[in-house]
Amino acid sequence: MAGLGGKSIILRLEMNLQETTFGKVASRIGELGGDIVAIDVIQAGREVSVRDVTVTVGDSLQIERITEAMRNLQGVKLINVSDRTFLLHLGGKIETRPKTPIQNRDDLSRVYTPDVARVCLAIKDEPRKAFTLTIKRNTVAVVSDGSAVLGLGNIGPEAAMPVMEGKAMLFKQFADVDAFPICLNTQDTDEIVRTVKAIAPAFGGINLEDISSPRCFEIEERLRRELDIPVFHDDQHGTAVVLFAGLLNALRLVGKPLSQVRAVVCGIGAAGVACSKILLAGGIGELIGVDREGILHRGRRYANEMWNWYAAHTNPRGVTGGLREAVEGADVFIGLSAGGLLKREHVAAMADRPIVFAMANPTPEIAPEEIEDLAAVIATGRSDYPNQINNVLCFPGIFRAALDCRSSQITEEMKLAASRAIASTVSDGELNEHYIIPSVFHSQVVARIREEVVAAAISSGVARRIPREFR
Ligand SMILES: NC(=O)c1ccc[n+]([C@@H]2O[C@H](COP(=O)([O-])OP(=O)(O)OC[C@H]3O[C@@H](n4cnc5c(N)ncnc54)[C@H](O)[C@@H]3O)[C@@H](O)[C@H]2O)c1
Ligand SMILES: O=C(O)C[C@H](O)C(=O)O
Numbered sequence: 001m002a003g004l005g006g007k008s009i010i011l012r013l014e015m016n017l018q019e020t021t022f023g024k025v026a027s028r029i030g031e032l033g034g035d036i037v038a039i040d041v042i043q044a045g046r047e048v049s050v051r052d053v054t055v056t057v058g059d060s061l062q063i064e065r066i067t068e069a070m071r072n073l074q075g076v077k078l079i080n081v082s083d084r085t086f087l088l089h090l091g092g093k094i095e096t097r098p099k100t101p102i103q104n105r106d107d108l109s110r111v112y113t114p115d116v117a118r119v120c121l122a123i124k125d126e127p128r129k130a131f132t133l134t135i136k137r138n139t140v141a142v143v144s145d146g147s148a149v150l151g152l153g154n155i156g157p158e159a160a161m162p163v164m165e166g167k168a169m170l171f172k173q174f175a176d177v178d179a180f181p182i183c184l185n186t187q188d189t190d191e192i193v194r195t196v197k198a199i200a201p202a203f204g205g206i207n208l209e210d211i212s213s214p215r216c217f218e219i220e221e222r223l224r225r226e227l228d229i230p231v232f233h234d235d236q237h238g239t240a241v242v243l244f245a246g247l248l249n250a251l252r253l254v255g256k257p258l259s260q261v262r263a264v265v266c267g268i269g270a271a272g273v274a275c276s277k278i279l280l281a282g283g284i285g286e287l288i289g290v291d292r293e294g295i296l297h298r299g300r301r302y303a304n305e306m307w308n309w310y311a312a313h314t315n316p317r318g319v320t321g322g323l324r325e326a327v328e329g330a331d332v333f334i335g336l337s338a339g340g341l342l343k344r345e346h347v348a349a350m351a352d353r354p355i356v357f358a359m360a361n362p363t364p365e366i367a368p369e370e371i372e373d374l375a376a377v378i379a380t381g382r383s384d385y386p387n388q389i390n391n392v393l394c395f396p397g398i399f400r401a402a403l404d405c406r407s408s409q410i411t412e413e414m415k416l417a418a419s420r421a422i423a424s425t426v427s428d429g430e431l432n433e434h435y436i437i438p439s440v441f442h443s444q445v446v447a448r449i450r451e452e453v454v455a456a457a458i459s460s461g462v463a464r465r466i467p468r469e470f471r
């Protein structure tokens with residue numbers, strides 16, 4: 001499996017052409033499992049040649065083996081090894097850019113003082129004008145406290161920044177939304193709510209990201225109540241929207257109706273709770289939740305209030321035990337916990353033609369290649385396997401829609417509309433076990449989500465502007 005270490009590296013090699021050839025170097029790299037994807041000639045002498053060789057490898061161990069082999073190869077000097085992923089992060093991944101140049105004093109006095117003051121006063125007189133005269137109309141804050149970053153846990157606000165910068169890139173590339181990564185140096189619920197409210201005037205929406213449960217539920221709920229712009233905890237609702245779309249299509253493929261399906265959700269945190277709620281709302285046959293304390297059931301009282309709610313609304317047969325007992329006879333496994341938790345034996349104990357969505361990032365609950373022969377459909381959260389169930393399919397489009405109709409919130413109807421839109425991009429003819437969900441690069445996904453979600457916002461009465469094509 002291309003695990004957390006799956007990456008590409010650039011080896012700068014100096015070759016003494018009297019003693020070796022590039023062919024020898026290339027075959028040694030190949031023998032050790034490296035895939036050469038690019039070669040750049042840096043210096044081409046008669047005796048000495050320097051080349052940058054870009055190699056993709058499966059894991060960190062392979063990097064060590066290849067670099068060691070290059071150091072020991074006769075006639076080769078390893079000058080440098082660079083990791084392309086780190087190179088791409090040098091200086092961060094995004095920047096701000098003015099829309100118009102400031103070329104003379106006249107420009108200066110219009111974008112800045114004194115003329116800008118007239119625009120300020122117009123907004124003071126009519127605050128709604130912030131949507132037309134500032135970046136608010138197209139801007140989303142991606143807010144994290146660094147407490148549940150991917151499946152890496154509480155790694156803090158600075159370490160969370162690369163993910164939030166990445167989310168901002170995705171917002172821009174896929175939906176032309178200008179998003180700002182904002183990582184807070186607090187994990188206190190009241191302080192987060194206060195801070196987000198204080199920065200809200202600049203934004204048309206708030207995308208909460210990687211805030212651990214159960215705090216994330218209260219933070220989102222309070223901000224939704226207290227702000228007049230959409231607040232959307234992506235790990236909850238973005239994930240739920242995409243999961244539901246993927247599951248509807250996977251069930252279409254295996255021919256099992258949702259109302260007769262038994263599903264297990266492993267990891268009853270932010271994403272697990274939201275995915276469970278959408279499944280319950282959609283009418284799933286039976287749902288069982290498993291977390292660190294085993295199967296959640298009514299016979300126990302949990303310190304986590306959300307788990308008490310969960311136990312009361314799921315597991316009608318009162319099953320107890322751990323993951324092994326939960327998956328017995330289940331049709332669907334949904335992992336939103338941590339890497340490597342699901343074993344082959346677990347999948348073997350599931351019902352006929354099981355569906356496995358191992359969505360923990362960056363390492364799924366089980367590697368797809370371990371269960372290819374057992375599962376009818378396998379999906380992960382990653383882009384390097386087929387069937388990527390990842391909230392990136394949802395958040396750009398749903399915020400594009402919310403901003404375009406100046407929605408005050410993102411309602412349940414809007415989320416279901418987004419799920420339907422995503423699912424509908426896979427036609428009956430295209431649907432197969434490796435294609436239950438469109439790629440994030442599918443050219444129609446954002447447009448379809450926008451269309452359905454704006455319509456749903458209008459019909460739920462939360463749209464404050466009707467885009468021309470909907471009038
Ligand atoms: N594919 C996607 O789009 C997507 C979206 C959101 C989250 N995720 C992934 O899902 C996971 C959870 O994210 P979250 O935001 O809900 O985090 P979270 O911290 O809110 O929830 C994680 C839950 O998993 C449980 N858990 C962890 N280790 C466990 C174990 N060994 N056994 C049983 N339960 C265990 C935790 O107790 C917690 O309740 C992460 O790996 C994240 O990357 C994927
Ligand atoms: O960031 C991702 O790839 C998806 C999700 O938001 C996660 O936290 O794992």
Ligand SMILES: [Mg+2]
Nearest residue numbers: 150209210235
């Ligand atoms: Mg996340």
